[in-house]
Amino acid sequence: MEVEPLFHMSGLGAVVSCVGLAGWFVGSLYLWPDLHRIDRNSPVVIKRRFASVGLACVTAVIYLYFWANDRDLGKVMEWMGVRTTGIIQAAIIPLALTMVLFAGPLAMTYYDDWFFHIQRGTLHTYLFDQLKADVSSLIFWRNYVVGPFTEEWVFRSCMCPLLICGGFSWTQTIFLSPFFFGIAHMHHIIQHLHKQGTELKDAWAEVLFQLFYTTVFGCYSAFLFLRTGHIVAPFLAHAFCNIMGFPAIEYIPSHPHKEKLYIAFVGGLILFFVLLFPLTSPWLYSSLYDW
Secondary structure (H helix, E strand, O other), X not given: OOOOOOOOOOHHHHHHXXXXXXXXHHHHOOOOOOHHHOOOOOHHHHHHHHHHHHHHHHHHHHHHHHHOOOOOHHHHHHHOOOOOOOHHHHHXXXXXXXXXXXXXXXXXXXHHHHHHHHHHOXXXXXXXXXXXXXXXXXXXXXXXXXXXXXXXXXXXHHHHHHHHHOOOOHHHHHHHHHHHHHHHHHHHHHHHXXXXXXXXXXXXXXXXXXXXXXHHHHHHHHHHHHHHOOOHHHHHHHHHHHHXXXXXXXXXXXXXXXXXXXXXXXXXXXXXHHHOOHHHOHHHHOOOOOO
């Protein structure tokens, strides 16, 4: 399906724009003086950074609107994945697909956490109490709502249209956009270096590992955005991945249910790749980025 570009921009211009947006997003976190000296989990720090990334998101939209051919805000929003057509499918199917990928970690959570409460008949009470505690915590909102949404907004909703309109193909955009996402996380080395007792090599090792998995996730997230044409798809997948964390595969060999966990991990991975393209077919979501 041929779609009129949102704006016309050179490939170099698109890359420079993405670098600028990434730098502005990270730089906004350090707008407040001496904020880095305070614990990042402090309510003051969290609230100020909410304001910072909110500002970054608004200015990113203004930037795209400025370059738009006909200055149509509705069209800009559509290119950024904010639309109603196909939103129900986009909110459910990609999240379910991501859960298939995490079949192993979900099985581990079941045996290590939920199984005990199921046997005692207290699972619903346990989950309700946990949810009540979570929604009243600013850390919860930062890690699972504001953080994932603002990152997907800038690094997917804004950057993917820039790269596509800059002449990059869908595949090139999927593999290029995570580069900016990964580089944006390099600022964490500064935080690690400020921790007492953290050596340079340890900080670099942690940041490089984070760079690797954020880049891999960024490819998947950009894939979901372009296939569905919705911001909600990568946002919910991002939030779910943050909730699950990195799979604790090192504990499987000593786990009492290790055979079942191996089946869940391997089976989930295989099923994920089998379902990846069928469940993200653009026609399911009436995606603007039909490819």
